[in-house]
Amino acid sequence: MVAATLYDKLWDAHVVRDNADGTSLLYIDRHLVHEVTSPQAFEGMRLAGRRPWRVAANLAVADHNVPTINRAQGIADPVSRLQVETLDRNCAEYEIVEFRLADSRQGIVHVIGPEQGATQPGMTVVCGDSHTSTHGALGALAFGIGTSEVEHVLVTQTLIQSQSKRMLVRVEGQVGAGVSAKDMALALIGRIGTAGATGYAIEFGGAAVRALSMEGRMTLCNMSIEAGARCGLVAVDDVTIEYMRGRPFAPHGAMWDRAVAYWRTLVSDSDAVFDRVVELDGTEIVPQITWGTSPEMVAPVDARVPDPAAEPDPTRRIGMERALAYMGLEPGVPMTRIRPDKVFIGSCTNSRIEDLRSAAAVVQGRRVADTIKLALVVPGSGLVKRQAEDEGLDRIFQAAGFEWREPGCSMCLAMNADRLQPGERCASTSNRNFEGRQGHGGRTHLLSPAMAAAAAITGHFVDVRKL
Amino acid sequence: MQPLIRVEGIVAPIDRANVDTDAIIPKQFLKSIKRTGFGPNLFDEWRYLDHGEPGQDCAQRPKNPEFVLNQPRYQDASILLARRNFGCGSSREHAPWALKDYGFRVLIAPSFAEIFYNNCTKNGILPVVLSEEAVEQLFREVTASTGYTLEVDLPSQSVTTSAGEVFSFEIDTFRKQALLDGLDEIGLTLQHAAEIQAYEARRRRETPWLFQTPDT
Numbered sequence: 001m002v003a004a005t006l007y008d009k010l011w012d013a014h015v016v017r018d019n020a021d022g023t024s025l026l027y028i029d030r031h032l033v034h035e036v037t038s039p040q041a042f043e044g045m046r047l048a049g050r051r052p053w054r055v056a057a058n059l060a061v062a063d064h065n066v067p068t069i070n071r072a073q074g075i076a077d078p079v080s081r082l083q084v085e086t087l088d089r090n091c092a093e094y095e096i097v098e099f100r101l102a103d104s105r106q107g108i109v110h111v112i113g114p115e116q117g118a119t120q121p122g123m124t125v126v127c128g129d130s131h132t133s134t135h136g137a138l139g140a141l142a143f144g145i146g147t148s149e150v151e152h153v154l155v156t157q158t159l160i161q162s163q164s165k166r167m168l169v170r171v172e173g174q175v176g177a178g179v180s181a182k183d184m185a186l187a188l189i190g191r192i193g194t195a196g197a198t199g200y201a202i203e204f205g206g207a208a209v210r211a212l213s214m215e216g217r218m219t220l221c222n223m224s225i226e227a228g229a230r231c232g233l234v235a236v237d238d239v240t241i242e243y244m245r246g247r248p249f250a251p252h253g254a255m256w257d258r259a260v261a262y263w264r265t266l267v268s269d270s271d272a273v274f275d276r277v278v279e280l281d282g283t284e285i286v287p288q289i290t291w292g293t294s295p296e297m298v299a300p301v302d303a304r305v306p307d308p309a310a311e312p313d314p315t316r317r318i319g320m321e322r323a324l325a326y327m328g329l330e331p332g333v334p335m336t337r338i339r340p341d342k343v344f345i346g347s348c349t350n351s352r353i354e355d356l357r358s359a360a361a362v363v364q365g366r367r368v369a370d371t372i373k374l375a376l377v378v379p380g381s382g383l384v385k386r387q388a389e390d391e392g393l394d395r396i397f398q399a400a401g402f403e404w405r406e407p408g409c410s411m412c413l414a415m416n417a418d419r420l421q422p423g424e425r426c427a428s429t430s431n432r433n434f435e436g437r438q439g440h441g442g443r444t445h446l447l448s449p450a451m452a453a454a455a456a457i458t459g460h461f462v463d464v465r466k467l
Numbered sequence: 468m469q470p471l472i473r474v475e476g477i478v479a480p481i482d483r484a485n486v487d488t489d490a491i492i493p494k495q496f497l498k499s500i501k502r503t504g505f506g507p508n509l510f511d512e513w514r515y516l517d518h519g520e521p522g523q524d525c526a527q528r529p530k531n532p533e534f535v536l537n538q539p540r541y542q543d544a545s546i547l548l549a550r551r552n553f554g555c556g557s558s559r560e561h562a563p564w565a566l567k568d569y570g571f572r573v574l575i576a577p578s579f580a581e582i583f584y585n586n587c588t589k590n591g592i593l594p595v596v597l598s599e600e601a602v603e604q605l606f607r608e609v610t611a612s613t614g615y616t617l618e619v620d621l622p623s624q625s626v627t628t629s630a631g632e633v634f635s636f637e638i639d640t641f642r643k644q645a646l647l648d649g650l651d652e653i654g655l656t657l658q659h660a661a662e663i664q665a666y667e668a669r670r671r672r673e674t675p676w677l678f679q680t681p682d683t
Contacts, residue, residue, distance in 0.1 A: 016666045017659060021640040025659060027666055029677050037559065039500035050653070053663075056680045065498065079498040079521055086500050123677065130558040130582055146560035146586035147502075148652075156656045158663055162639065194485055195552040198581055228555070230581050251676035259676045294485045315484045315550055322483065413557075415494045422518075432556055434489045440518045 003269040010141035029123040033060035035087040037128030041151035053157040060098040068405035107381025107407040110134040110348035117247025121263040137217035139236035165275040167200040171208035173282035178465035181216035182448035185223035186288035198228035208282035215354035235267040292323035307331035340427040343456040347412035350429035351380030362453035368401035369459030427455040470649035476545030487556035506568030549576040554583025
């Protein structure tokens with residue numbers, strides 16, 4: 001048998017038919033649905049007189065638009081409210097399972113999928129959201145799609161796809177204390193760029209990746225799209241299987257044993273060939289912070305803001321100059337001298353229990369600096385929130401001056417009321433530092449939860465390992 | 468979908484790399500539940516001097532005179548010339564909807580983000596990948612001459628300048644045919660319904676846990 005990568009195994013298991021033009025019809029096991037990218041798909045399906053192919057393959061939740069305070073009062077913004085109500089109506093009409101706003105299981109779609117066991121090893125998982133790559137951490141082939149494809153999946157349970165090339169990102173050498181999966185992801189993007197993995201599926205491997213918890217692996221796979229890859233993957237191991245055990249949608253009883261036996265095969269063969277291999281040394285990775293308006297504009301915390309004059313490529317140089325002007329930064333300034341106005345801990349990248357624990361560990365017994373206007377913690381789901389409260393994390397955050405909110409995408413993309421004002425600077429555990437991403441004129445610095453917590457305490461960026 | 472065969476039109480240049488879909492259509496406009504009407508908010512943050520919100524009369528808003536689409540010479544452009552990694556970030560199909568609604572039918576760049584590229588071809592927009600050198604040359608030419616046009620021909624996979632210079636481009640067979648015919652992909656896939664059912668029947672035997680549903 002020809003040696004196969006994990007990607008090949010997942011692909012081959014889902015091919016319904018190979019088309020003459022080189023594309024394949026790929027079966028989709030799980031379709032996650034949220035309020036922003038689905039209304040036009042439901043409408044298109046309805047107008048064409050079609051119906052969902054397999055209702056039970058879908059799971060829906062509203063997350064992008066939802067308020068993180070005063071939930072009982074509903075959604076104040078009428079445009080947001082209509083979008084969420086449209087999702088409710090569509091799911092009710094077609095009997096699709098939806099976790100509504102009042103449901104304790106509601107949360108960010110990429111948090112609740114794994115949390116419920118609704119996304120599993122060996123599945124194909126899609127969602128009208130680019131961060132669907134997150135679910136690849138479970139050994140699933142998971143990628144973001146547009147609304148036309150949302151409709152295609154709803155109606156046919158398939159997608160017409162072409163194979164990606166295979167990239168192995170191998171991180172050998174354990175990362176040090178205070179260095180997280182977020183830092184690994186940012187270091188990778190800094191190395192290969194935001195288009196570095198365009199056209200590839202990334203498999204993350206190596207000792208440092210195997211040592212990560214599921215939460216850490218999800219953070220890593222989540223950021224694959226920021227390197228240009230539609231999907232990220234981590235091979236199944238004991239960590240994966242233990243994570244799946246007992247989750248509501250996961251198999252039980254005898255079916256569990258059958259599933260586990262299959263899941264154990266979801267690893268790349270030892271002699272499998274990748275189209276490209278990128279190696280990182282985990283021992284050399286230090287906490288990372290972005291300084292610009294693209295995730296590839298990133299530097300170690302102990303570095304200085306780079307000088308565009310030193311950049312030989314003219315397009316890149318102009319991009320750097322524009323980014324520094326937008327960010328209100330001068331070349332040569334130490335990263336640790338930059339002072340955020342707001343701190344956001346949350347998003348599908350970093351809102352899981354482990355993220356909140358690592359931030360709380362830094363915050364414990366300390367106070368948010370007076371210069372910080374707002375420090376927010378937005379748990380990824382109602383269940384993450386409850387677990388954090390059971391562990392007392394909410395009290396640690398609130399005692400320090402953080403606000404403790406209801407779950408949702410929140411200030412990652414500022415579709416709800418949580419946003420930056422023009423010129424405000426934010427230490428954010430989210431995934432994109434694009435212009436205006438967190439609010440018109442807002443300035444975003446991406447970093448890990450522990451680093452964000454440290455910035456909240458000191459009022460400036462600081463190496464959390466030295467705090 | 469509206470078929471796309473040949474486009475000849477004014478070229479507008481967006482001279483920056485890594486233009487993300489948040490820039491193409493900012494998040495506040497994603498609250499719409501329709502597919503149309505995004506054109507006036509295309510590149511909203513760069514195009515207007517005030518902060519845009521859904522429901523405004525954009526004709527009354529202060530425009531940024533520096534922004535390329537506000538310059539008279541680029542009015543009625545149907546071809547957008549861009550830099551590498553155009554359309555990166557969010558998978559929002561509202562980005563191609565906004566470009567199409569504005570009037571763009573062809574995008575030319577050295578590279579596109581993958582999800583965005585795919586979304587374009589499902590909405591009658593042709594993304595053309597040319598070499599960095601060719602794109603650089605087109606940027607020089609378009610900024611040097613007002614009223615600069617290109618002719619883009621999908622059947623022959625070529626971009627022709629008014630001086631007659633021809634650049635050819637690659638596109639996969641499936642996407643080319645879908646654009647040329649304005650195909651209903653869902654209708655095409657449903658022709659294979661029996662194969663999908665056969666696949667499902669096999670998977671129900673081999674991996675039955677995937678078809679179990681918990682009580683919710």
